[in-house]
Amino acid sequence: MPQFDSTTFPSQLFWLAIILVLFFIAMRSNALPKIGGALEARRQKIDDDLDRAAGYREEAEAAMAAYEKALAEAAEEAHAIQREAAETIAAKAAERRSAVAARLADDTKAAEARIAAAKMPAIASLEDVAADVVQQAAAKLAGVKVSETDAKAAVKSVLKETG
Amino acid sequence: MAGPLEQFEIHPYIPIEIGGVDLSFSNSAAWMALATVTATAFLTLGARRRALVPGRMQLMAEMAYEFVANMIRDNVGDAGRRYFPYIFTLFMFILFGNLLGLIPGSFTYTSHIIVTAALAVTVIVAVTGIGFAKHGMHFFSFFVPKGVPAPMLLMMVPIEIISYLSRPVSLSIRLFANMMAGHTMIKVFAGFVVPLGAATLGLGGLAPIAMNVALTGFELLVAFLQAYVFTVLTCLYLNDALNLH
Numbered sequence A: 001m002p003q004f005d006s007t008t009f010p011s012q013l014f015w016l017a018i019i020l021v022l023f024f025i026a027m028r029s030n031a032l033p034k035i036g037g038a039l040e041a042r043r044q045k046i047d048d049d050l051d052r053a054a055g056y057r058e059e060a061e062a063a064m065a066a067y068e069k070a071l072a073e074a075a076e077e078a079h080a081i082q083r084e085a086a087e088t089i090a091a092k093a094a095e096r097r098s099a100v101a102a103r104l105a106d107d108t109k110a111a112e113a114r115i116a117a118a119k120m121p122a123i124a125s126l127e128d129v130a131a132d133v134v135q136q137a138a139a140k141l142a143g144v145k146v147s148e149t150d151a152k153a154a155v156k157s158v159l160k161e162t163g
Numbered sequence B: 001m002a003g004p005l006e007q008f009e010i011h012p013y014i015p016i017e018i019g020g021v022d023l024s025f026s027n028s029a030a031w032m033a034l035a036t037v038t039a040t041a042f043l044t045l046g047a048r049r050r051a052l053v054p055g056r057m058q059l060m061a062e063m064a065y066e067f068v069a070n071m072i073r074d075n076v077g078d079a080g081r082r083y084f085p086y087i088f089t090l091f092m093f094i095l096f097g098n099l100l101g102l103i104p105g106s107f108t109y110t111s112h113i114i115v116t117a118a119l120a121v122t123v124i125v126a127v128t129g130i131g132f133a134k135h136g137m138h139f140f141s142f143f144v145p146k147g148v149p150a151p152m153l154l155m156m157v158p159i160e161i162i163s164y165l166s167r168p169v170s171l172s173i174r175l176f177a178n179m180m181a182g183h184t185m186i187k188v189f190a191g192f193v194v195p196l197g198a199a200t201l202g203l204g205g206l207a208p209i210a211m212n213v214a215l216t217g218f219e220l221l222v223a224f225l226q227a228y229v230f231t232v233l234t235c236l237y238l239n240d241a242l243n244l245h
Helices: A006-142 A148-162 B027-047 B056-075 B078-100 B113-143 B150-199 B203-243
Strands: B012-014
Touching: A006 A148, A006 B027, A006 B056, A006 B078, A006 B113, B012 B027, B027 B056, B027 B078, B056 B078, B056 B203, B078 B113, B078 B203, B113 B150, B113 B203, B150 B203
Parallel strands: none
Antiparallel strands: none
């Protein structure tokens, strides 16, 4: 077998050593850094893209949260405005109502006073008329002359009795 | 007709003799050079563009890279990462030697015991050196199996040492024998084609040709497999030296 021809060993070992060392240098200094660099760059790019995607998602979530917060705030504000308006309206209504009620009370009082004021002279003149009637009736029916003061006193006492 | 073993003969192309030693640049050296140049071209051309989305060549170069990188990671772990260029070089050298050897008329340097022995001895010496550099004299505890009673150690330690020393032998002979046997088989069947054909009006020659087609496919598998086996065993030995199982 040619493999056991030991005279070929030195030349094979010699060239094996040289070629293998050269091949190793070519691999380590050129081929492997290039391939490894490409793989690393790809991994880096994918990682970066994933990171960026995660960043965008966070941003979107933050925007969503801000939107929801703004929405809730707006709703609250609207409620507040509504409540305030309702309170203002209720207060104004109460004020008007009390003003109207006060005016009505005043009007009633004034009317009552006017009625009372009108009643006194009417009653007084009624007494005079009654006294006059008493005088004339007494003179004509009984022929008794009754003085004006006595007639008035009699009318007064009768009015008191009847209320 | 060339004999089945003639393909393994060494023919000097450029006769060189230094100090009475024949260092001729032979067909063996020429195919070593061709294989390494081819492998370098394959890898550097593939990685030339460094595209984000790799083309075919780049993908193959990256597959070769990651194949060896994964092999080291699985068998040695992170500590083996610094030996990646050496192991990758070894894998590529054997793989391309095996593959180019399948070209009809070529020479297969991995079918020579002196080449595979040199590779195997280099691996074992380097791995042993790494073991000593990392663990010092503690490295010898590798030969003392744990949990074995003392009397048994008298028997176990020599067995462990013999087993360790036979590693380069098995490593080199496995590759050499596989390559030589495959190429011899192909040649033997090829030798049947003309005699059988002559005896049967050419038809009989088809059977050994069909056989050789199948054998060539099988040898492609063997070429890859043996490069893988050699490399993976190197990784395992390196792991033993680094971690002293």
